[in-house]
Amino acid sequence: MSSNYPIYPKLSAIPNDLLTLNDYAEMAVQFMPPEVFEYVDSGAGEELTLHGNHAVFEDYQVYNRVLTDLTHAHTYTKLLGQTFRHPILLAPVAHQGLVHEQAELATAQGADAVDAGLVLSTLATANLEAVAEQTASPKWFQLYFQTDRADTLALVRRAEDAGYTALVVTVDVPINGLRYRVQRAGFTLPLTAQDLDQTAAKPIELSADDSVIFQGMMRTAPQWRDLDWLRRQTSLPILLKGVSHPDDAQRALDSGLQGVVVSNHGGRGLDRVPASLALLPAIRNTLGDDATVLLDGGIRSGADVFISLALGADAVLIGRPQIYALAIAGALGVAHMLKLLRNEFELTMALTGCAGIEDITPSSLFRH
Structure with missing residues (x-):
């Protein structure tokens, strides 16, 4: 699982001053080669979407409610018919071998320690069967469509056999965004994804009038008909990840999918896409209460x-x-980071008078 970049030593204990997710972000630069940090930390273009994902949360405050009986409060929730200890899952993040020798294996161990669900990337450094063995918590598989449908189906079958209980199909980055910080840092991706066929793809021949992007890179990009095909191949529930428009969200449900992940790929795809949180209410309103809707992007506190x-x-x-x-502390760091987030979330619930997930509603919020 090694890369051409060095793996920096990890902490064996959590420092007393590592108290928030922002603390982790500030400290992480010390535990990665500069080029790798730029790859992980950066966004696309001028990074307006990246920064917007964080800034939009500042538009909202919460009401402090008092004298509520919380002796039976909990954070259990159901997603796609599965019970989760809390509504905080690890997103699919590719190439984790860049920062840790055990890559996603260590991440899964950290998630398991605090009963957190995880979504494993198609582009994981570790193979999906090995990751599945590291956690008893619910696990889903994030799927990128492959050029050959047979390769896509092979990934789906492996995920089914390994015990993944849902598919999260990412569709918002059929081609990579322009990541200027990555280019300036001179970063090149040295790893291969363990779950993908590494056979070199046959180059696409273009005429002089063809666009490298339109007729080249986008020629094999998935379309709605591919989603219809996938739905017929598996009984697993499917979420569409990378949805930012209510019409696309509605079409996903009309196609037989169970829900969507409102996401702009962490600001790493198309710059100037609105913040995920800003898009969430309209998409929920369009889909109604029964669809499963997850949010990805900008979350740094409970x-x-x-x-x-x-x-x-x-x-x-x-x-x-x-x-x-x-990068900072391996599986221990992942578990600690999630524990911080969960504790902050429970504290917020307690002081807003919410005894369960169903009590958290727009009436809990104050907006400028």
Whole structure:
């Protein structure tokens, strides 16, 4: 699982001053080669979407409610018919071997220690069967469509056999965004994904009038008909990840999918896409109460989790913070980061008078 970049030593104990997810983000730069940090930390273009994902949470405050009986309070929730201890899951993040020798194996161990669900990336450094063995918590598989449908189906069958209980199909980045910080740092991806056929793809021949992007890179990009095909191949529930428009969300449900992940790929795809949280209420309103809706992007505190649920998310996905934590202290760091987030979330629930996930509603929020 090694890369051409060095793996920096990890902490064996959590420092007393590592108290928030922002602390993890600030410390992580010390535990990665500079080029790798830029790859993990950066966004696309001018990073307006990346920063917007964080800034939008500042538009909301929460009401402090008093004298509520919370002796039976809990954070259990159901997603796609499965019970989760809390509505905080690890997002699919590729190439984790860049920051830790055990890569996603260590991440899964950390998630398991605090009963957190995880979504494993198609582009994981570790193979999906080995990761599945590291956690008894619910686990889903994030799927990128492959050029050959047979290769896509092979990934689905392996995920089914390994015990993954849902598919999360990412569709918002059929081609990579322009990541200027990555280019300036001179980063090149040295790893291969263990679950993918490494046979070199046959180059696409273009005429002089063809666009490298339109007729080249986008020629094999998935379309709605591919989603219809996938739905017929598996009985697993499917969420569509990378949805930012209500019409696309509705079409996903009309196609027989169970829900969506409102996401702009952490600001790493198309810059100037609105913040995920800003898009959430309209998408929830379009889909109604029965669809499963997750939020991905910008969450850095338990209050952020609370705000996300109040505005319509059933659960949230945590992306970059898991990589910062993995880089700093491996499985221990991932578990500690998630524990911080869960404790903050429970504290927010307690002081807003919410005894269960169902009590977290728009009426809990105050907006400027």
